[in-house]
Amino acid sequence: MSAFRLARTATAVLLAVSGAALAAGPADAATPAAASASAHHYGHSYDGGVWGGYVAQGSGFRSVSGSWTMPQVQCNTANDLFAPWVGIDGYGSQTVEQTGVQVDCSSGSPVYSGWYEMYPAPPQYFNDPVDAGDSFTAGVVANGGGSYTLTLTDTTKGWTETTRQRLNAQNVSAEAVIESPSQSYPSFTSLDFSGITVNGRSFDAYSPQAIDSGQYTETALQNGAFSIVPAS
Template identity: 40%
Template sequence: MQLRRMLAPGSALALLVAAFAPAAAAAPTALLFQAPMHPVTGQHGAAPFFVSHGGGLHATSTSDNWSGYAATGSTYTSVSTTFVQPAVDCSQGDGYSSFWVGLDGYSSSSVEQTGTEADCSGGQAQYSAWYEMYPANPVTYGNAVYPGDTITETVKYSSNTYTLTLNDKTEGWTKTTSKRESGLARSSAEVIAEAPWSGSVLPLDDFGTVTFDNNTVNGAGLSAANPTGIDMASDSGTPEATTSGLSGNDFSITWDSL
């Protein structure tokens, strides 16, 4: 049991712990979008695209806003992952990061997704959870998220309904949102760490390494979908986040630079 749950609200020790605890959800000054993938040479708002630079069993591509894995080449109805919410190091200045699963966005202009946010603003870390039916605005849940929390995320499609579920096992809450949409491509399914967008791609904050476990696509292990690995780099080619190879259906992403 975490210390904050053992303290009586209003006690002197509880107030002291709260003062030094990482912030939970906080209202951003501008909307942060989790957008479709786009290349290191492109401008946001252009048609989503990727630049291939690899081969082998799992090809790799490079993006200036996505890192992780995307299954493509079929029509997808579900994707899920479990990970431990990483803590962000805010000592290098403001930065932003999100960790999500979704359908679409690799080669289509919509993304149906749910995830968590870990941002550095004014030297302070802020954590939150959300869903987004891009290009519609993201919606932030009011539930608290903290580094070290075990998070499970799932997006499912059936009969023109997208069901987006985020469970914080550590804090003991689940949020499920259903949205009816027709005509979306469902041409990819992905597990992603992203540098969000607000007018342009934002700096990616230092989240260390995040490991995504028990990844599934269409009800089977991620590896069965022969997904494409995605590394993140700036438009000038500076590595920002590197995706590991698959170990079974699991993989990790390591932050490289702000």
Template identity: 45%
Template sequence: MTARPHTRTLALLVTTAVGLATALSAATPAAATASHRSDHSRKHADNIWGGYITYGSTFTTISGTWNIPALDCTNNRGIASPWVGLDGWDSDTVEQIGVDLDCTTGRAQYNTWVEMYPQDSIYFAEPVQAGDSMTGTVTDEGGHWYTLTLSDTTQGWTKSFRKYLATATSVNAEAIIEPIGSGSVPTLAKFGPLQFTGVTVDGRPIGDYATHASTVTRRTTTLATTGTLKSDAFPVTWRHS
């Protein structure tokens, strides 16, 4: 199986905390505030996804819960983005929803987003902080329509989107963390302990399916390790920026 994960690469980086806060406060689900694009030039020696991916069939829905880890931005920059989604490993689309753990300004920020790649990301300004519990769900409703939902059970909010993507095929389901930014493998923000739990595909634990375990690497350097999958749960550990 050829690994072809798509990178949500920042086309626009906000250079100050004030600028980012302004952009986020203006964000609405109807319009993208920043673009991400796939980096198809990524070498096979690199890998920008950390987590587990199902393959070998078509899938209707994935749901998963993860904690928001604390960030150490003291001597580190970059973004680490946990999300759940359909497609992307064996296809040219990704239907995904998640959170950017952002150290690009030197101050920890947590920014929620939804994306129907190759369309742009849409950021939405909901409150998220370290220690929160997030649950994401992506469902293929049929006819190339998808419902994507993100909930912060700690803060008590839920945001849902209904999106259309004519080329989507739902041939994968995944729970992932990846670095976001420029370059084939961008700088990975230094994050604390991260655990995915309750990851289910079509109502069954993701471990019931044929899965690929993916670890974030840049050539011979491991940026984050993916722990052992135990039915519907696994950890991801930061190693290097």
């Protein structure tokens, strides 16, 4: 990805992702007692967080999927928080349908957990074990009629979580990004996305644009793959 810093005018457009929609409650996920980051929403305020990744815009986005490996991180402050995720909507719309893995440093040490979010409903956390070095595949599918299937698989540990949710959404964008809604992220070397597809085609086919808030540097997207590193 070629990195660029979002201008304030572009950021203002992105504020359109914060809004209201109707979402069903989680059917098969639980919020851990230690999930202090649960107050943070992912994917709804591009100017209020730290960003890096790619977004495709248009209409008729029915599915997005991608893979990555969670890096080893070093917590710098208790406010450090970041997550890679894939999703539909969130850029120029009022909802986001998304799933990924977060690293939360509020305990003083990195805590990894899988999650999904049907914004504006809060994120829901899976109880499955997650560690640095685990490889993940995530996907969001729009089934039609406001129904969505979100799937997160830890291919290293061998678990899969699938949940079906409902949301009155528009399906006008698809993303593969990393985000820190706390505006503070732990130190890490690199995070590599691969195999990103949209509607069953390579992400490249949709001419996605880089989105970043200046704290990350992205490599060029090639065959549905790119890397993100903290900006120097």
